[in-house]
Amino acid sequence: MEPMEVDAAATSPRGTKRKADGEPIIAPRRIQQLSEDVVNKIAAGEIIVAPVHALKELIENAVDAGSTALEIVLKEGGLKLLQISDNGCGIDKEDMAILCERFTTSKLKAFEDLQSIGTYGFRGEALASISHIAHLSVATRTKESSCAWKAQYSDGKLVAPKPGQSAEPKAIAGRQGTQITVEDLFYNVPTRRRAFRSASEEYAKILDLVGKYAVHCDGVGFSCKKHGDPTMGLSVPANAGTIDRIRVVHGSAVANELVELACESERWGFKAKSWISNANYSVKRTSLLLFINHRAVDSTPIKKAVEQTYAAFLPKGGHPFVYLSLDIDPKRIDVNVHPTKREVRFLNEEEIIDMICDEIRSSLGKVDTSRTFMTQTLLPGSKIPVIRPSLSAEGDDSSPDAGNRSAAGTPRASASKTSAQKPYENNLVRVDSRSRKITSMLPPSMPKDPTLPGLNAQESASDDIEYEYTDQEPTLCRLSSVKELRAEVRDAMHNELSDVFASHIFVGIVDEQRRIAAIQGGVKLYLVDYGMVANEYFYQVGLTDFGNFGHIRLDPVLNLQEVLEIAAAHEQSVSADGSELDWREVLSLVKQQLIDRREMLAEYFSLEISAEGELLSLPLLTKGYVPNMAKLPRFLLRLGPHVDWTGEKVCFHTFLRELASFYTPESLPPASPLKPPNAEDVMEVQEEEEDPDIVARRRQLNRAIENLLFPAFKARLVATKGLLKGVVEVANLKGLYRVFERC
Template identity: 65%
Template sequence: MDEAMDIDSPRGVKRKADDESLVEEAGPRRIQALDQDVVNKIAAGEIIVAPVHALKELIENAVDAGSTSLEVLAKDGGLKLLQITDNGHGIDKDDMSILCERFTTSKLKKFEDLHSINTYGFRGEALASISHIAHLTVTTKTKASNCAWRAKYDGGKLAPAKPGQSADPKPTAGRNGTQITVEDLFYNVPTRRRAFRSPSDEYNKIIDMVGRYSIHCQGVAFSCKKHGDSGTSIAIQAAATTMDRIRQIHGSSVANELIEYAAADDRYGFSAKGWATNANYHIKKTTLLIFINNRAVESSNIKKAIEQTYSTFLPKNGHPFVYLSLEIDPQRVDVNVHPTKREVNFLNEDEIIQAICENIRDKLAAVDTSRTFMTQSLLPGTIGTSSTPQPGPSSSSAKTPTAKGKTPVRPYENNLIRTDSSMRKITSMFPTASKEGAFGMPDDMDTEPEYQLTDREPITCRLTSVRELRTAVRDDMHHGLTEIFASHTFVGIVDERRRLAAMQGGVKLYLVDYGRACLEYFYQVGLTDFGNFGTIKFQPALDLREVLSIAAEHEKATAADGELADDDDFNVEEVVEMVADQLIERREMLQEYFRLEISPAGELISVPLLCKGYTPPMAKLPQFLLRLGPHVDWTDEQGCFEGFLRELARFYVPEQLPSMPGNTEQLEAEDIPEELKVRRAHVRRAVEHVFFPAFKARLVATKSLMNGGVLELADLKGLYRVFERC
């Protein structure tokens, strides 16, 4: 009866280790050899972790084959298509049958050859691994062959292009070299394929890898593009120097601050060379390109040592850009320590790293000590007459640049540029009230807003459309006017109603329409900082439709000749609803690219912040949002970006302020709203201390700005006689 009452233990209860009856039932598990297909897939998963790893192996094979030109094409971040075309030696037809078998290579015959290996690849695993997890097609032609040969591979073996056909390579037209096409990567490993979150992230990794080898491989041309795009993301000519390659990949801000370094020591069998940024450049995260025996690798020890070296030269949390090419005696290097050859071990690592860092430190110190700082007395008439050098680091720069024994040529006084930041501005010459500054503004007014900083890393924009818009701005540059803005001295605001200011460039005086200059400047800021804008948040959030209604009703009320007065032609509610639906529908794109945040319920949460120290006129916000409807081409990527940035720049341009009374009596009699005083002070401060310094630093003056935006008032050289007795 008791035995009949026994029931099974509940599900989910762990089996005890000392349950001998169960152990005896199961018995020891037998050891079995894995199926060869499973072995190959496991090995492939160690070599090819992501599309960028497949690309790295293919680039190295192409360079090993003597290529001088590499073309990379990717689709869906390399997951759908990854193709690399080179002009190297090609592959002999007789070798194509074993091309994708594991451990087939032309670079290694016995294990001892690892001690003298100088090529990128050597184990013969790259193509084999790819063929087990993707559809692989190879088209190749040697110089001696009359035609090219194309073959497909599956699981390391030749495979027919179509069922029922022969698997042998087929003759085809082609040029010298090899084209390898990888399609549907990880198609038979669904778990690995689902792990990739964004094709754009994988494509950015591909761009980074191509950029690394583009900088290192001298004499090799590189191009990389996304499938379907007309332009290329990277285009490097074979004759480009290392400096030019860094400039094209990482920008002029890096290339302009580079110093060259080199180190070598026969005792440790190494030589190193490269380029690194000086103390004038720093970023939030170290950019380190390391090549050991021409192979791109990573080294945490080298990175830590270089960052420690720069810590004494850069501000806190500042990091450098460093490119390092390290050649080490192959007998001292073990490259066979990582499946992807990403890491290597070599002898005397500490001594080699120390030698490299000491050379970089010496170069940085030499650049730092070579700086000279010119000093000048602020008292008139004393320039060039003082015989006592100024104390401090500038005393060394007081030496005359002329050769010894020669009398320096004294320049004519009418060629001198009489500008100094401490001199009076135009505004100081206007009448002032007793308690207020010029134009009725409090002298001590400080309208600088408060900012909150975030740790968000800057996004590198690689969109072809944005790159083309930047190129269009550079092509439209007026070099002479750009130079004037880059070296100008701000004189003062002339007319706020017409938005005019004066500046001096060289010995000439110019009248500038700062409204047009700001329009061009903010458009260029939108292009250069694309995707990295700050935000101006509204607390509480604004009702988008109410804001649009303000602009729509104003447009209808001010329409010329009653063109929009008829309700049938211009219905405020319909216009507001149409524009609101457009913006809400595209809110994710607006948030990602422009930081214009709109909730699904139609609440305006934030607008882009383009410039610190200046708040755009919020009275123009309704018109800005309304114009996004008809003035932006939402169907074309480039047209959308250009239209939005143009409207954003128009929104940021300072508004025209009404003229103020011309004398003190009228000034005191006028009832000037306090809000207008505050806004006027903010705009005037921004023009002098924000806009014109920004023009000096980064404005690319266009030809359209030259036509009507800047007017030459006077040549100070010609007016010298008029003012020489003043």
């Protein structure tokens, strides 16, 4: 018998370790000290796990430096480029040599200082770690320095930007503050670089982080965008309050449903300030913004306790939004328990959490204190609603769900799934402007009378306007004065009111004499001074379309002198101060001003006047809408004394305000009710018939307000703070249906 072949590896001593290729390693192995390069890369891998962790360290350093404005630029989710610029105190040139060495910091000197640490950073490992796994450059300038200094780093040391050049910091031009540029993150750690699935996912994580600090850091402005992208991914101004910051980052839906709370305890050594969502708001996942001593951290115990507290107030599966800032006595907290400082430990954790949850429970209980029930009364003249089956006969397109059917006639899955869900009455709103309105359910008070003059001719007056299109290229406005006026409108923007107009539903005109209309925004009903809103809208149109207005051609042309004389005669008739003006001289000055500036008026405002004093055309701001020509004489007369022609910016501002006033819908007298057929038997006093021209103008204007102006407000109006005076909330559905018990 031949001897059995035995694998040599099987005869090796038990417990011998092997290499990956299966070859045994000769034991025992000697212990040796790792090289400094390996130690630094291991430490860098613990601290900088992803681009978002690198940015977190850089943001905290910038805020520690007293910055009030942070600008962040990213490329490929921060892997290719991550740049942050601030306007803080800067770094001294003498400190730049050791800036990226490990454990170099200006915030900590002895271990005992950890017990009173009040800044974000303290270990001095962030820049050192980044320099070991990326190409790092720093440009900085202090207030006392006459120039900025720029340096490149690699492996914690200064390096030359190009071969043969000096590694010492180089003097450059720059503003006060620091700009840190991180390129090719993890270029020398290919395994980790390949582990990132997509740049968009990393960018989303970075936006989430920047949003957290943008909400918390009062007095600090944040902006974040992709490299080469003209639009900002996130922009929060420095002077924004906490509510406005939450609105910019998380939306108006949560910002409109926030409740502020605060609690503190000397016994447990903490203060808490928080903004939490009320019981009207819920999402699928809890959104917790937790800051402990101004450091963004995670805490599973706090998150679970908050969710359990809200479980009694929210529907099943609903979760809240909570922004919580805790100030804890530094002696009671340990900040050095996690490499990325994502977690902290503090004393009396359970007691502090219980106090916070009790305060949340108390605040939510104050919002809902009663339960109401919905009832419905049929209005006079309305029909009894008929319940139809959800599935109609095949081929019948008259059913409400006909639009949700597939080509085969079967209902789509999304429609059937939606119909199975129980709607909450306090969230039922009409979201389609084409659906039936309240006014259609009421008995008609003014039946249409086809015999009235002007109804047929003026019903579609705007549709009879003929337009002539030209091949003229749009003019790009580069005037700094116009850009400044546009910026002033943006600075005066009211976010919540802009959201109301952007998503509103037109209900109807309430008072034509006071120019009041009703609109619905979400679950709220507002009364709007549409005259004030239209004035602001046309002013903004004048700024955005500056130099690109259309023309309203006058045929026949008007004599400027005669039009101004009409305005002067009207002013004399309504003047009550008894002042004796030389109207001939006034009209002559106004006419001469307009003729002398006719080239500028034609180029910028499409207001064409001939050298002989003939009015040829007027500016067209909105297609389909023609202003009331009865206001033309007064508009032209006011261009003299009410427009400041001395300066460019003030001239454009005052002229566009006068133009907006000219375009604003006029106030109409109250409509006279039509006389019923049996009026002689009911009333002895006969009503005077209304002027047919006013009737025609009323119908034309009402159509324009509903079908032209309010859709235009919805599309492009920037609601400014001044419009708050012209918008009044009159009903809130959620306030009518307050529910304190939810299952």
